[in-house]
Amino acid sequence: MSIALILQMILAAFAATIIYTIIGAAPGADETATIAPVILVLVLSGMNAMVILSFFISAIVACKLIDAVPVSIAGIPAGVMSTPMVEHAMLLKKNGLTETSIRKIASGAIVGTLVSVPVSLLLARVIVPFASSIKDYGNLVFFIGAIILALLSKKRWVALASIIPFALLIQGLRYLYWGVGAVKEGTNVSTSFFLGITIGPVILTLVELLDKEKRDKMQKFGKNRIYLRKEDELKKVPNPFKILTKKELAYSALASLLGSVTFLLSPVGLTTFFGELLAGRVKDPVEKASLAVSCMEALAQATYIAGILIPLIALGIPLSPVAIGPGNPLFNAPPVYTLEDNMHHILSNGDIAWATLIGASIACIITYFVTVKYSKQICTFVFKRIPHEALLGVFFSLVLLLAFVDGGWINVAGVFLIGIVAGTLHRMGVNYGVLFMILYSAPWISNVLAG
Amino acid sequence: MKKIDNELKDIKEEDNMERNIEVWEDLVYIKDLILALVICSTTALGGYFIAPKGQSKPLLFGISGAIIGFVICALLIKPKRILVEDSKES
Numbered sequence: 001m002s003i004a005l006i007l008q009m010i011l012a013a014f015a016a017t018i019i020y021t022i023i024g025a026a027p028g029a030d031e032t033a034t035i036a037p038v039i040l041v042l043v044l045s046g047m048n049a050m051v052i053l054s055f056f057i058s059a060i061v062a063c064k065l066i067d068a069v070p071v072s073i074a075g076i077p078a079g080v081m082s083t084p085m086v087e088h089a090m091l092l093k094k095n096g097l098t099e100t101s102i103r104k105i106a107s108g109a110i111v112g113t114l115v116s117v118p119v120s121l122l123l124a125r126v127i128v129p130f131a132s133s134i135k136d137y138g139n140l141v142f143f144i145g146a147i148i149l150a151l152l153s154k155k156r157w158v159a160l161a162s163i164i165p166f167a168l169l170i171q172g173l174r175y176l177y178w179g180v181g182a183v184k185e186g187t188n189v190s191t192s193f194f195l196g197i198t199i200g201p202v203i204l205t206l207v208e209l210l211d212k213e214k215r216d217k218m219q220k221f222g223k224n225r226i227y228l229r230k231e232d233e234l235k236k237v238p239n240p241f242k243i244l245t246k247k248e249l250a251y252s253a254l255a256s257l258l259g260s261v262t263f264l265l266s267p268v269g270l271t272t273f274f275g276e277l278l279a280g281r282v283k284d285p286v287e288k289a290s291l292a293v294s295c296m297e298a299l300a301q302a303t304y305i306a307g308i309l310i311p312l313i314a315l316g317i318p319l320s321p322v323a324i325g326p327g328n329p330l331f332n333a334p335p336v337y338t339l340e341d342n343m344h345h346i347l348s349n350g351d352i353a354w355a356t357l358i359g360a361s362i363a364c365i366i367t368y369f370v371t372v373k374y375s376k377q378i379c380t381f382v383f384k385r386i387p388h389e390a391l392l393g394v395f396f397s398l399v400l401l402l403a404f405v406d407g408g409w410i411n412v413a414g415v416f417l418i419g420i421v422a423g424t425l426h427r428m429g430v431n432y433g434v435l436f437m438i439l440y441s442a443p444w445i446s447n448v449l450a451g
Numbered sequence: 452m453k454k455i456d457n458e459l460k461d462i463k464e465e466d467n468m469e470r471n472i473e474v475w476e477d478l479v480y481i482k483d484l485i486l487a488l489v490i491c492s493t494t495a496l497g498g499y500f501i502a503p504k505g506q507s508k509p510l511l512f513g514i515s516g517a518i519i520g521f522v523i524c525a526l527l528i529k530p531k532r533i534l535v536e537d538s539k540e541s
Contacts, residue, residue, distance in 0.1 A: 387525060389487035391521075393491035
């Protein structure tokens with residue numbers, strides 16, 4: 001590792017921290033939608049793999065850590081992941097403990113990161129001997145993954161029923177592109193399909209807006225009123241470990257450990273389940289809420305880090321909700337990375353560990369400092385200056401651009417179609433994880449069906 | 452007090468009309484949303500097409516275009532949120 005490379009990694013981690021501290025604080029900014037396209041672009045631009053990885057880790061850590069701010073100050077989840085925390089954060093807010101809530105969440109994130117990085121590196125080593133047998137059945141694993149995730153979701157029958165039709169849609173489009181010569185035969189368009197799924201709900205709403213009847217019927221709102229609490233400025237930035245009580249520290253560490261081991265499962269589901277389990281027995285509501293938010297954040301951070309590191313080190317295929325969501329381009333971003341030749345194959349374990357350490361520590365230090373000290377300023381800036389329309393506009397244009405790059409105008413239409421279908425399925429209760437797993441197992445499903 | 456007065460005035464002037472819809476967990480005004488989509492798409496694809504030929508240059512120009520579009524939108528469009536500062540919890 002040369003000094004120049006280390007400097008690049010530090011710079012990348014720094015950039016990611018700043019960008020995702022701002023984006024992460026915006027309401028509704030889903031991690032997959034905000035991180036995946038940017039990582040994809042970095043991969044396609046031919047950037048060094050270690051630099052990309054430290055950017056990615058830093059983005060994930062910053063994005064999760066900054067969650068503390070909108071949740072605690074306004075009771076607004078900054079992404080799906082922080083939804084389970086809202087209830088507890090609101091209780092703290094009601095008791096005038098907004099600042100405490102922010103600090104507890106931020107400290108929980110630090111604990112989660114510190115525990116999960118070494119645990120994931122260790123777990124990955126344990127899994128390595130089984131890696132080749134898991135990979136041999138890669139296609140089947142994705143298919144089974146789709147079924148398991150479908151069974152775990154709320155609308156399990158709808159999700160199960162959608163697997164084969166959605167796989168056919170994907171394969172159908174691929175064969176169409178080969179047939180008309182838009183894409184070289186044998187090349188699977190996948191990145192832009194992936195983004196089409198992500199932005200599906202937005203595409204569906206846009207289509208509905210074309211229908212005047214529907215448009216008039218849509219629920220209309222005035223403005224989103226957000227109540228901010230006046231707080232005194234902090235003079236000093238406190239030590240994250242002193243913020244948590246001994247019990248909170250121990251439980252957060254335990255939650256992080258659990259989160260790292262169960263990296264295959266859905267982070268949101270886990271956060272709710274373990275968070276309630278660990279905090280459930282505490283009687284005093286304030287104590288309970290404060291324990292819940294710190295544990296949940298630690299757990300969320302840990303599932304995220306383990307979810308990316310373990311598949312990356314041991315498997316080389318995206319086999320966790322995080323790897324298949326925001327981390328997807330690290331595994332699959334043709335022509336640079338494919339499932340047979342990606343970051344797992346290019347980087348050694350040491351490389352991955354270094355990139356992770358640099359990314360995670362820079363994001364932790366900066367975002368923790370900023371979160372604890374400038375929480376109100378960030379919230380005010382984001383809520384007052386970043387219109388939601390601009391965020392939607394930039395995601396939409398990234399999808400459009402990458403769709404065009406993948407397969408020309410016909411693929412722009414194809415991604416639009418995928419968006420409509422995925423958006424509809426999503427609204428019916430099929431979660432992203434199922435749809436992404438289907439995307440991966442589509443070739444196998446159609447081959448099996450054809451006999 | 453002055454601040455609160457301003458806020459209240461803002462609320463009144465800033466069309467009390469209920470015309471925003473919810474997309475992805477936040478409110479948008481349809482016309483502004485369409486404007487943002489058009490601006491960002493134009494700058495992104497525009498960047499891609501005017502870029503000099505090369506391995507990754509068109510994509511890089513395209514992304515830069517998207518970011519420029521984002522900044523333009525952020526300057527042109529007002530967020531549909533009202534911040535109310537309360538010194539006591541309600």
